[in-house]
Amino acid sequence: MLSLNKVHHIAIICSDYDKSKLFYTEILGLTIIREIYREERQSYKLDLALNGEYIVELFSFPNPPARTSRPEAAGMRHLAFEVSNLDEVVSFLMSKKIDCEAIRVDEFTGKQFTFIADPDDLPIEFYER
Structure with a gap:
């Protein structure tokens, strides 16, 4: 192993x-x-x-080639960061004019999470611990 x-x-x-x-x-x-x-x-x-x-x-x-980057596309799905308070993270990001997806709840853990996109539209997740 x-x-x-x-x-x-x-x-x-x-x-x-x-x-x-x-x-x-x-x-x-x-x-x-x-x-x-x-x-x-x-x-x-x-x-x-x-x-x-x-x-x-x-x-x-x-000139790097473009890549499909939505979380449901084949390949690496996303980069995720653990956060303590998702509401605070979303408020901060919105104050910086960064669009956040609606907050969702993980059906298995009951934890909240959301996604944003980086400047190249790569998906980034914030997952509340």
Whole structure:
């Protein structure tokens, strides 16, 4: 049996680096660990942390192809963050003019959750603990 410790990071390729950098740092509140520009690839690599733990790699590449990204599309479904108070999260996001789906309730756990989209329309879930 394979012995995994934890998820190390999630890698995201964005179409507009500055817009995505602002979203992930100023809206979601992730902190920058390091930012590197790789001249040979014409690409930025931004390492981001949540509560001091490395979690997201944000990449820019010239002209990346579009990808279907709705939660029900094939492939990775979404990126989910646990939150303590979903109503506060939704209020904050709406104050930043970010559309939130209606709050739903997980039929198995009874917990509330909602989705937003990042600047490239990638689905992000907020799940109340």
